[in-house]
Amino acid sequence: MTGYWLRALAACWLGLLWVQPAAAHSSSTAYLDLAAADDGAVRVQWRIALRDLDALLDLDADGDGRLRWGEVLDRAAAVVTLAHERLHLRSDAAACRIDYAPLRHVRLGELGFVQLDGQAQCRGRVALRYALFDGVDPTHRVLLQVDGGAPQLLAPGGTHTVGGDTARATLWGFVRDGVGHILGGVDHLLFLVALLLPAVVTRTAQGVVPRHDLRAALIEAAWIATAFTLAHSLTLACATFGWLRMPAAVIEPLVALTVLAAALNNLWPVVTRRLAAVAFLFGLVHGFAFAEVLAPLELPGAELARALLGFNLGVEAGQLLVVAASFAMLAWAARWRGYTRWVLRSGSAGVAMLALLWLVERVVAGGWLAA
């Protein structure tokens, strides 16, 4: 009985029992601005109140109750470590590490802040996890602003997806990826060129002569490109959705093999008609190779479909560009008497040698020789 009385008294003495209006300094608030650039770089500007950093890291080394900038700088490493621990950006594929520039100081209203400027390389949608004061001060909030949009509040442990509302941006991102992939993928291009080389000529009893009917030549080239496209789209989709996967160690040498086969076929023709069928068959292999770009992203369903569409559109656009340019050049070159010898045969020989080189290289890299 007296226990409660004493406790109540003690509590009263502590001032716990008094009804007070919440007369308060401002609560703990941080500011986080994210800006995503077109190239996938994410710019981070994070402002944390010095009084909050001091509460977490005891920056006031001399304990005089006043914080000097030098005291903050001396613990800059600890501040950056805290930043790494407490703000995570995850790209669709993996964590994107934020690199922070040296600390700077900024005053907002009556409080001093540390400004952390960071840069991260992320691709596509970015998932953010904010954990400053997680488990320490549940009343802490961060005012998050993405690309200058309306600020939103996040509590410790809160997450936010950046770019979720920019499905279109994601789509375009993947279109660009697709174009980049095909233009940068010399093996895919050479395969196409190898198939196109004989398309502008025709084999007669007198030997190989340029085609006079350019329209027919164009149609054949279009068929080849379309068959290739259909095939690689098919396997790309299968692999991306996880229905059918092939290890890169198998696919990469196989791609080299298709290029080699296409080139050798120009030198010692085995298949002279229905090149489109060859394009289709070999295109299946190339599709698996394209899938290696998308599959590791492990995108969720709808996102994945969008990514696939964008990437494929990009690949086709790049491919169309190459086919159009190559066809125009080849059709013009085919009128030259030396075309067969210097372009068709020498070109194919060059491609074949390169493909052979890749084949060996990729077989070695894939551990085939060791096995």
Add this chain to the structure above:
Amino acid sequence: MRATFLRSAARAVALGAAGFAASGSALGASTVLVESPARETIVETVLVSREVKAQVERLRDASTADPATRVVAARRLIQAGRASADPRLLGYAEAQLGTADDVESLVLRATIAQSQHRFDTARALLDDALRRVPGHAQARLTRASIAQAQGRHREALHDCAGLADRAPAMAQVCTALSEAATGAPERALQRLERSAREPGVRGWAWSVAGEIQLQLGEPALAARSLRSSLAIEEDLYTRIALADALLAVGQAAEAQRALAAAPAADAVLLRRWQAERQLQSSAAPFARAPADELERQLDARFALDATRGTPLHAREAARFALDRGRTGQALQLARRNWSSQREADDALLLAEAARAAGDATTLRELQRWLDDTGLRDRRIDVVLAGSAR
């Protein structure tokens, strides 16, 4: 002579505070200066104590302290938070307790929730605690306080009576608070006169008496009672009430002096600003700077609160808007405040805001509420009489 001296001294203090804000320079401006200052530059002066930092460190480690240690730590953090008016410390205390559901933890969690104006949460926690230990005096008193803050005096009186066995002196002060809010302020004052002799509740009794005297339109008497309370024990709430009493009798310089050492809580800044304005209107308006700086500071704080969605300071924010003539905003804030708090001060605020905005409906609703509860407040009467004319 003395008054002049006091005034200039008070102004120097206010200037000091204003200078602090002025160095921010970013206030209100759209551009902020990001820089790398010299090592010796002082970049922050309001820091938590080493003891608090040690508690934060423990929280970061997520070390498994036993519940009793956590309760002690939380209690100290709440105490420090109250003294410094730093809401972050309540957050740290909240983290200390987590979801612990022993009776002591429940009561402390309720205390924190109450301070954060999460009244429903606080009540639920206290109901739980009192179900398990019906005689828990602190739980009962805290629950009574919440009921009083929300104008539910029947419930409050029930809990006050429940204290009579274990804490009779507290039961008296508790009862007086509800009596004063239900039409019996004189009886409440008599009750408090007896309590003012009881050890343990003397300071509290004087403070409550001061508030009731303010309500009765006796600010000079109120100031005396509130000073008596502060002489017994320091308390920020009482100090703010004292500033109100002094401002009510036109002693702005005294009000500034009363708040000179108070932490820069919103309620404190608001009174400092009111005092500056009063001084300016009474003397020649030679320097508007201190009031302007305080005004900017308060503006920034309330804007941040609005952004953060913390309705904690609706009372102060409404008063601030009202005093600046922003009647629409003031009424909106006063109404929001009224939806969570219904003390005499809140009713007064609503009356003034509604009158300034010419909102007859709100005034009628308020009058009905006053009739129902029996609350008598001279200050409110003046406002209502003024608007009736």
